[in-house]
Amino acid sequence: MVRFHERIQLSNNFIDENDLTDILDECYSANKNRPITYFEITTCAAILAMSRKHADYVLLEVGLGGRLDATNVISRPALTIITPVSVDHEQFLGNTIKQIAGEKAGIIKPFCPVVIGKQNKEALEVITEKALEQKAPILAEGRQWHIKEVANSISYQDQNKMMDLPKPNLLGAHQIQNAGMAIAALTQLTEKKEAFYGAVSKAKWPARMQKLSTGPLINALGHSDVWLDGGHNPAAGKALASYLSNQNKKPTVLICGMLKTKDVAGYLSPFLNLVEFLAAVSIPNEENTLPANETAKHANELGIKCKSFSSISEGIKFVANQFPNCQVLICGSLYLAGHILSENQ
Numbered sequence: 001m002v003r004f005h006e007r008i009q010l011s012n013n014f015i016d017e018n019d020l021t022d023i024l025d026e027c028y029s030a031n032k033n034r035p036i037t038y039f040e041i042t043t044c045a046a047i048l049a050m051s052r053k054h055a056d057y058v059l060l061e062v063g064l065g066g067r068l069d070a071t072n073v074i075s076r077p078a079l080t081i082i083t084p085v086s087v088d089h090e091q092f093l094g095n096t097i098k099q100i101a102g103e104k105a106g107i108i109k110p111f112c113p114v115v116i117g118k119q120n121k122e123a124l125e126v127i128t129e130k131a132l133e134q135k136a137p138i139l140a141e142g143r144q145w146h147i148k149e150v151a152n153s154i155s156y157q158d159q160n161k162m163m164d165l166p167k168p169n170l171l172g173a174h175q176i177q178n179a180g181m182a183i184a185a186l187t188q189l190t191e192k193k194e195a196f197y198g199a200v201s202k203a204k205w206p207a208r209m210q211k212l213s214t215g216p217l218i219n220a221l222g223h224s225d226v227w228l229d230g231g232h233n234p235a236a237g238k239a240l241a242s243y244l245s246n247q248n249k250k251p252t253v254l255i256c257g258m259l260k261t262k263d264v265a266g267y268l269s270p271f272l273n274l275v276e277f278l279a280a281v282s283i284p285n286e287e288n289t290l291p292a293n294e295t296a297k298h299a300n301e302l303g304i305k306c307k308s309f310s311s312i313s314e315g316i317k318f319v320a321n322q323f324p325n326c327q328v329l330i331c332g333s334l335y336l337a338g339h340i341l342s343e344n345q
Contacts, residue, residue: 001206001338008046010053023049039063043070057189065093067106079113079188081181085123086235091261098122105130115184116140118177139184147180154200156183168200171209172243207337209243215344220313221320225250225327228341230334232258234266240331241270250327251276255315257283258332260290264298267332271304277323278306279315283336295332312339
């Protein structure tokens with residue numbers, strides 16, 4: 001979000017600057033000046049760094065899709081996990097859920113269990129077909145395991161066990177499904193009770209409904225309820241709107257900046273009738289940013305009251321002056337979120 005080093009965590013710490021430099025040099029040397037992408041060299045360096053540290057397990061997050069992703073070089077993982085498939089990155093993965101699910105299912109390996117989050121019918125059919133083809137044991141939400149909210153806790157159940165755990169410390173109803181996937185995965189790896197409690201109570205995820213309480217940008221806003229989220233597709237918009245609608249009765253104001261490759265209308269439409277105002281901004285130093293006036297145009301067409309601003313600070317100043325008693329969500333892009341976190345240090 002702020003520093004490159006966040007991409008590679010070893011034993012809960014970001015990789016050291018000197019170690020990163022040495023490993024990248026080693027990777028470039030081994031590549032012998034042949035073409036390689038930014039993400040490929042990063043993945044190579046991460047896997048090399050991880051291979052030299054003792055770990056119970058390594059968690060690799062796919063960069064884009066799955067089938068052709070640079071991370072998809074591990075031939076026999078302990079397991080694979082496919083989170084709910086939604087429409088995103090259409091220019092690379094296809095413009096239907098079925099096509100995108102096919103790309104995601106490319107990480108499934110022979111005889112390796114696959115944990116499947118809640119899917120629509122088409123996506124589940126594609127993923128299941130691939131798993132059966134690879135003889136990979138299937139652990140799908142709603143079939144092999146179930147998760148639900150019960151009062152102030154969550155209840156997980158599969159074919160072998162039931163357990164009650166605290167609610168996730170990550171915010172939003174969608175995080176209960178995410179916790180379910182983590183628990184289902186852990187059942188394949190350990191029996192330690194503390195692992196299951198840790199999964200729901202210790203997880204940290206910057207810019208996913210992260211509440212900001214201090215820092216120069218927050219001080220400039222002067223609001224007590226300021227949230228930051230980097231979600232950028234229609235599914236993210238729906239999850240965010242659902243969470244905010246169940247918060248306090250303060251009006252909601254968005255400070256929003258997006259990339260020009262995203263479905264802006266699809267992302268913003270769940271906020272209709274929920275937000276009082278949208279301050280549209282461009283993402284600084286990002287060549288693929290959607291210009292602020294284009295974001296404002298999409299919002300206007302949806303019926304959301306909005307205005308575009310030449311800078312984030314100008315948008316923040318306007319919101320601070322015109323909407324002093326609102327809850328504020330800064331949203332629309334991980335690139336914007338990273339910039340906010342950097343500027344707010």
